[in-house]
Amino acid sequence: MNKKNGIGAKLYITLCFMFFYLPILVTMFFSFNSSKSLTHFTGFSFRWYEKLIHDNSIMSAVYVSISIAIISTIISTVLGTITAIGLSRSRKLLKEWILNVNNFPIMNPDIVTAIGLMIFFSSLKIEKGYIPMLLSHIAFCTPYVITSVYPKVRRMDHNLANAAMDLGATPFQALTKVVIPMLKPGIFAGMLLAFTMSLDDFVVSYFVTGNGVENISIVVYNMSKRINPTINALSTILIVVVTVILVCVNVIPAIMRKNHKSTGMAYQTKAGTFGRRVVLASGIVLVLFIAGFSFNMSGAGKKVLKVYNAGEYIDKTLLDDFEKKYNCKVIYETFDSNESMYTKLQSGEKYDVLVPSDYMIERLIKEKYLQPIDWSLITNRDNVIEHLWTNEYDPKGKYTVPYFWGGVGIVYDRNVVDEKDLEEGWDILLNEKYKGNVYMYDSERDSFMIALKSLGYSMNTKSKKEYKEAYEWLIRQRDTMDPVYVGDDVMDNMISGNKAMAVVYSGDGAYVINENENLDFFLPDQGTNEWCDCMVITKDCKETTLANQFINFMLEEDVSEINEEYVGYDSAVKSTYEKFRDDYYLGNNACAPKLDNPLNETFRYQETELKQYCASLWTKVKSHQK
Amino acid sequence: MNPYYIKEKKVSNTIIEIKGLTKNFDDQQVLRGIDLNIHENEFLTLLGPSGCGKTTILRIIAGFEEPSQGEVLFSGEDLTKIPSYKREVNTVFQKYSLFPFLNVYDNVAFGLNLKKVDKEIIHEKVTKMLGLVGLQGFEKRDVTLLSGGQQQRVAIARALVNEPKVLLLDEPLGALDAKLRKEMQTELKKIQQEVGITFIFVTHDQEEALSMSDTVVVLNDGVIQQIGTPIDIYNEPENRFVANFIGESNIIEGTMLDDCLVKFDDVEFVCVDKGFKKNEEIEVVLRPEDIKIVDLKDGQLRGKVVSEVFKGVHYEYIVQTDKRDYKVHTTEFYNLGIEVGMRLDPDDIHVMYTMEY
Numbered sequence: 001m002n003k004k005n006g007i008g009a010k011l012y013i014t015l016c017f018m019f020f021y022l023p024i025l026v027t028m029f030f031s032f033n034s035s036k037s038l039t040h041f042t043g044f045s046f047r048w049y050e051k052l053i054h055d056n057s058i059m060s061a062v063y064v065s066i067s068i069a070i071i072s073t074i075i076s077t078v079l080g081t082i083t084a085i086g087l088s089r090s091r092k093l094l095k096e097w098i099l100n101v102n103n104f105p106i107m108n109p110d111i112v113t114a115i116g117l118m119i120f121f122s123s124l125k126i127e128k129g130y131i132p133m134l135l136s137h138i139a140f141c142t143p144y145v146i147t148s149v150y151p152k153v154r155r156m157d158h159n160l161a162n163a164a165m166d167l168g169a170t171p172f173q174a175l176t177k178v179v180i181p182m183l184k185p186g187i188f189a190g191m192l193l194a195f196t197m198s199l200d201d202f203v204v205s206y207f208v209t210g211n212g213v214e215n216i217s218i219v220v221y222n223m224s225k226r227i228n229p230t231i232n233a234l235s236t237i238l239i240v241v242v243t244v245i246l247v248c249v250n251v252i253p254a255i256m257r258k259n260h261k262s263t264g265m266a267y268q269t270k271a272g273t274f275g276r277r278v279v280l281a282s283g284i285v286l287v288l289f290i291a292g293f294s295f296n297m298s299g300a301g302k303k304v305l306k307v308y309n310a311g312e313y314i315d316k317t318l319l320d321d322f323e324k325k326y327n328c329k330v331i332y333e334t335f336d337s338n339e340s341m342y343t344k345l346q347s348g349e350k351y352d353v354l355v356p357s358d359y360m361i362e363r364l365i366k367e368k369y370l371q372p373i374d375w376s377l378i379t380n381r382d383n384v385i386e387h388l389w390t391n392e393y394d395p396k397g398k399y400t401v402p403y404f405w406g407g408v409g410i411v412y413d414r415n416v417v418d419e420k421d422l423e424e425g426w427d428i429l430l431n432e433k434y435k436g437n438v439y440m441y442d443s444e445r446d447s448f449m450i451a452l453k454s455l456g457y458s459m460n461t462k463s464k465k466e467y468k469e470a471y472e473w474l475i476r477q478r479d480t481m482d483p484v485y486v487g488d489d490v491m492d493n494m495i496s497g498n499k500a501m502a503v504v505y506s507g508d509g510a511y512v513i514n515e516n517e518n519l520d521f522f523l524p525d526q527g528t529n530e531w532c533d534c535m536v537i538t539k540d541c542k543e544t545t546l547a548n549q550f551i552n553f554m555l556e557e558d559v560s561e562i563n564e565e566y567v568g569y570d571s572a573v574k575s576t577y578e579k580f581r582d583d584y585y586l587g588n589n590a591c592a593p594k595l596d597n598p599l600n601e602t603f604r605y606q607e608t609e610l611k612q613y614c615a616s617l618w619t620k621v622k623s624h625q626k
Numbered sequence: 627m628n629p630y631y632i633k634e635k636k637v638s639n640t641i642i643e644i645k646g647l648t649k650n651f652d653d654q655q656v657l658r659g660i661d662l663n664i665h666e667n668e669f670l671t672l673l674g675p676s677g678c679g680k681t682t683i684l685r686i687i688a689g690f691e692e693p694s695q696g697e698v699l700f701s702g703e704d705l706t707k708i709p710s711y712k713r714e715v716n717t718v719f720q721k722y723s724l725f726p727f728l729n730v731y732d733n734v735a736f737g738l739n740l741k742k743v744d745k746e747i748i749h750e751k752v753t754k755m756l757g758l759v760g761l762q763g764f765e766k767r768d769v770t771l772l773s774g775g776q777q778q779r780v781a782i783a784r785a786l787v788n789e790p791k792v793l794l795l796d797e798p799l800g801a802l803d804a805k806l807r808k809e810m811q812t813e814l815k816k817i818q819q820e821v822g823i824t825f826i827f828v829t830h831d832q833e834e835a836l837s838m839s840d841t842v843v844v845l846n847d848g849v850i851q852q853i854g855t856p857i858d859i860y861n862e863p864e865n866r867f868v869a870n871f872i873g874e875s876n877i878i879e880g881t882m883l884d885d886c887l888v889k890f891d892d893v894e895f896v897c898v899d900k901g902f903k904k905n906e907e908i909e910v911v912l913r914p915e916d917i918k919i920v921d922l923k924d925g926q927l928r929g930k931v932v933s934e935v936f937k938g939v940h941y942e943y944i945v946q947t948d949k950r951d952y953k954v955h956t957t958e959f960y961n962l963g964i965e966v967g968m969r970l971d972p973d974d975i976h977v978m979y980t981m982e983y
């Protein structure tokens with residue numbers, strides 16, 4: 001029976017370990033993948049490590065994350081420890097009060113802290129960026145240090161400090177030679193906690209940063225459109241570093257203790273090193289701080305252009321090229337959706353160039369956020385595919401220059417889907433032959449677009465009745481087809497051939513087809529969403545010439561080629577578009593989709609009331625998932 | 627012949643002088659006017675019940691508390707102006723307060739390390755001190771794993787190695803069992819005589835105070851009750867509190883009829899006390915071991931044995947007279963219920979002033 005128990009316990013522990021470490025191992029494993037897939041291992045390579053090292057934005061994010069984590073850890077550890085010691089000596093009422101207040105930031109949802117800090121910095125007119133991020137991290141890390149040090153202070157024999165002074169230690173020596181060594185486990189735990197909290201913070205950082213300063217989590221979040229194994233490579237490096245640190249932390253003291261006990265005089269040297277350690281720590285803080293500051297300020301004196309774009313939507317080496325060519329500094333920030341970009345603009349953040357989508361542009365024009373393009377500077381105007389200039393969101397053609405464009409269609413597995421069924425158009429998504437074999441794209445407007453088109457309505461209808469019908473279409477589909485609503489993971493899933501078909505953007509479709517030759521793409525005849533993302537200049541922009549030059553630069557034929565190669569959508573530059581259509585993506589139906597269907601439309605700006613109605617219907621569709 | 631008199635010759639120079647010392651914590655007065663002279667080479671004990679202010683006095687001398695009023699002079703210098711780390715005083719704390727993250731050697735060397743003494747000299751001094759307290763060979767031990775007695779000796783060594791002029795010991799033996807306590811008492815006394823410095827020793831154990839000290843200071847409620855040699859304190863308690871606190875005693879109200887003549891329980895006794903007013907109301911202290919049980923006919927007092935408890939070396943009897951119960955210690959055995967007589971020699975009777983409560 002004992003033996004049986006033993007096996008059970010071992011099995012349990014094995015399962016636990018697998019649960020904890022398997023995801024990490026998988027992450028590390030795929031960092032060596034030779035292809036872009038996160039689920040298919042195609043061969044061993046260091047490709048993503050090379051890419052990581054050459055990716056300026058990730059490297060600077062790593063720098064920001066780590067320098068902020070180190071500085072805020074050191075400062076909050078010092079502050080927290082002093083506070084905890086001070087607290088143990090103050091009056092009971094004050095003590096309880098402060099301890100309760102101290103729990104606030106820990107118990108508060110991050111978002112509350114984040115918004116509080118954002119408003120705080122805005123109201124003090126402190127420019128967002130490195131310093132506010134650092135201050136915020138110190139602010140939310142300190143309570144963790146206090147909570148882990150305070151119990152140790154309370155349990156400590158208070159006569160120890162007296163004993164030290166009795167033996168001739170000044171109050172400061174008593175602190176460094178007795179109190180701090182006594183509290184070391186607590187301080188250390190607090191320090192580790194602060195470091196991890198700071199290193200992986202997203203919410204607070206996201207709200208208080210600006211001016212192109214981004215930490216790792218922000219970069220990864222904005223990348224979510226297309227996560228690539230660079231992140232796995234980064235994670236692997238971080239995991240290795242953390243493991244090495246943990247090993248050092250656990251092994252070195254053990255070795256030192258051994259030595260210490262065997263000499264019996266190690267104390268003297270230890271006491272000596274404390275001072276040196278303090279100097280070293282302050283040195284690190286100073287260096288990182290100055291470096292961080294100069295990082296923030298680098299390019300001071302030069303003209304500055306602030307660009308706000310969707311994540312993974314530019315090849316960043318082009319930014320360096322632009323900076324060199326025009327002797328300027330580009331501050332580049334990314335967003336994860338048009339809506340979050342809009343929110344950021346509303347919060348008063350100022351940018352020069354934005355890259356929003358069609359319907360959002362319409363709204364920005366309507367709300368007078370934009371200034372007209374100076375066409376005299378757009379010498380590459382004729383490089384752009386002609387028909388992209390005519391559109392409804394910018395009817396007079398004053399504000400926008402097309403960037404990437406495409407349509408929404410269905411990518412399908414030729415081995416599973418019957419060629420004839422394609423004639424059903426969007427209704428193939430209701431064909432019960434493919435029940436349980438369909439991915440829907442988790443996007444409210446695109447899902448309604450499909451239903452409306454299938455019913456023969458305009459996707460920009462203002463009729464609630466038609467929306468209601470579309471809603472019923474979606475409900476029916478949900479109940480009869482068991483579709484899975486997915487985000488960008490759809491790409492990996494389709495490459496792996498997990499289901500027969502999926503609703504995708506044409507650019508994503510082209511990528512997927514390239515990775516799995518069994519797949520193909522089609523655009524339903526009922527019409528689809530023909531989208532276009534454009535470059536625009538905000539009314540806040542002062543460097544208008546530079547902003548126009550930037551837009552013009554992106555239209556250069558060789559520039560747009562490099563960019564297309566990285567982004568993978570259909571370029572607005574004609575030569576690039578054709579080159580990819582006829583070369584790299586030859587025979588790939590998702591590339592250069594035939595968007596000549598008169599039933600195709602582009603999204604228009606939705607009035608708030610309709611938008612809310614639509615959103616509530618979509619929530620119902622998703623919330624009653626079987 | 628007063629033995630204290632002889633010792634007084636030896637302990638001559640005052641090292642610490644406390645004048646009118648009071649201490650308030652919030653609205654509570656913990657010390658109420660302490661006047662005390664402490665001499666070089668003296669083993670002085672502060673004795674009193676828990677909470678009477680013993681530790682507070684030590685903490686003021688060591689510099690961890692400031693007096694509310696009054697003066698503390700060290701070799702004639704105002705001590706309150708000197709921060710604790712500069713005072714030539716070292717403390718052995720009530721619970722030792724050793725540094726748990728340092729081994730025995732480093733604990734003892736702590737003070738010398740701070741003074742940046744040469745390493746060789748530190749090594750020499752620490753080794754010598756560990757020898758003195760009987761801990762040679764324990765240098766590398768973890769202090770948290772030592773026995774109570776060993777920890778206590780480390781604490782003493784840690785304090786003494788700094789060669790203070792005065793060593794303060796706050797109930798250092800409180801945590802030890804009876805046997806070890808006895809051993810350590812002897813050892814402490816020996817160490818004090820060897821190093822020849824002043825010890826201020828705090829205890830609430832009267833036996834410990836009597837067996838170790840040159841001078842005992844009895845404290846109660848922040849007030850000094852009596853200062854004297856152990857023998858004085860035991861034999862001539864100045865008031866009911868001291869008599870009660872030091873050893874066991876029978877305390878009886880009586881009247882001083884004349885010099886060397888006292889009357890209590892309607893019987894007149896010859897005693898050795900003089901200088902009281904005629905017919906002054908006083909109190910008489912009778913130590914249980916001084917009362918002699920004799921035949922009924924020879925007794926100055928008579929009573930019945932109503933209780934008998936064996937105490938190891940002696941028996942403790944309660945003898946009931948028609949006025950009161952007397953507590954008597956003797957090695958003889960008496961049956962319960964028998965009538966006995968009791969006798970008191972003149973020097974068994976200690977007369978003291980009645981305490982004004």
Ligand SMILES: Nc1ncnc2c1ncn2[C@@H]1O[C@H](COP(=O)(O)OP(=O)(O)OP(=O)(O)O)[C@@H](O)[C@H]1O
Nearest residue numbers: 651652656674675676677678679680681682683830
């Ligand atoms: N820091 C302080 N704040 C408030 N009151 C205190 C403080 N220190 C001591 N007291 C009070 O002063 C009085 C005397 O305390 P002290 O520690 O001197 O007693 P003690 O004679 O050493 O007692 P024990 O034999 O129990 O150690 C006690 O009533 C105690 O509660």
Ligand SMILES: [Mg+2]
Nearest residue numbers: 680681720796
């Ligand atoms: Mg005490």
